[in-house]
Amino acid sequence: MRILRAAGYRVMPWKNGGGTTTEIAVSPDGAGLGDFDWRISMARVETSGPFSSFIGIDRTLSVLEGEGIVLDIAGQPPARLTAASAPLSFPGDVPTSATLIDGPIIDLNVMTRRGRMSHTVERLSLMRATEIEAKGGTTLVLVVGGSVKVASDNPTALGPLDALILERHSPKARLEPEGQGLLFVIGLSGIAANG
Template sequence: MQILRAADYRVMPWKNGGGTTTEIVVSPDGAGLDDFDWRISMARVEASGPFSSFAGIDRTLSVLEGEGIVLDIAGQPASRLTAASAPLSFPGDVPTGATLVGGPITDLNVMTRRSRMTHTVERLPLSGEMRIEQGAGTTLILPVGGSLKVYADGVLSLGPLDTLVLNRNGPKLRLQPEGQGQLFVIRLHATTAND
């Protein structure tokens, strides 16, 4: 179990040079854009335009704040994504463009290398006590807007945008929200049998 603090996240340029991304965590540690197994980041999108292309990557996008965004994926307009809508998964290596609905947004981006990993992203309201079961892969917990108390062997505190990285097959955790907001549960699984 590991806590990643929002103040320690790394800010880096987009692959296409059109903005900056706040990298929350990447695996393996220190991997670049061309050799990661999985990567979780946040980006501030200030203008409509094309997405960077990532060969062999599957990605899931969620809007954290702002009016929303409409994606055009391989020439097909997708649903409008807002801070209330379900995360949207799509291939990172097909032409994708974005149109902002009403000004800049901040998004959460989860990417996995198709040949090695798969992922799921779940958006939950921060309301009432929750229990999170750790699976066979890696599970990440990310509160947005509010804080979170995590009861395991002791009590851990997560502030807004801090991330809890859980080891595989660990104990079920009890989560107690503090304040209003949302909770993202990201599950990562290796596609190879030897992991």
């Protein structure tokens, strides 16, 4: 079990130069945009426009703050995405553009390399203590609203935008909300090669 503090996240420019992204975690550690297996980041989107293209990448987008965006993903009807919407998955290598609904947003972006990794993203409103486990891979829990206590022999508090990483053999993490918590639970799994 590892804890990542929001103050330690790395900020870098977007691939297309249109803004900045805050990298929460990447694998392997220190990987760049061309060689990651998976990457979890947040971005502040201030203007409408095209998304960066990521060849061979599957991605899932969620709105954390703001009124939301409408995504125009090639070959699909426009998708309206707000903070109340379920996370939206789409290929990172098809032409995609976004139109802001009413002002800037902050989004959560999960990306995995197709054919090597897969991912799931779940938004979880934490009303009572719950246990989270890593199912078959790595699980990252991002605290978005409120704060959460990780109950253990050495209890730790997670504040807004702090994250908890559980690896395959980590014990279950018991999370207790302090107030009403909002979490994103991101599952990351390797894809076994056929043969």
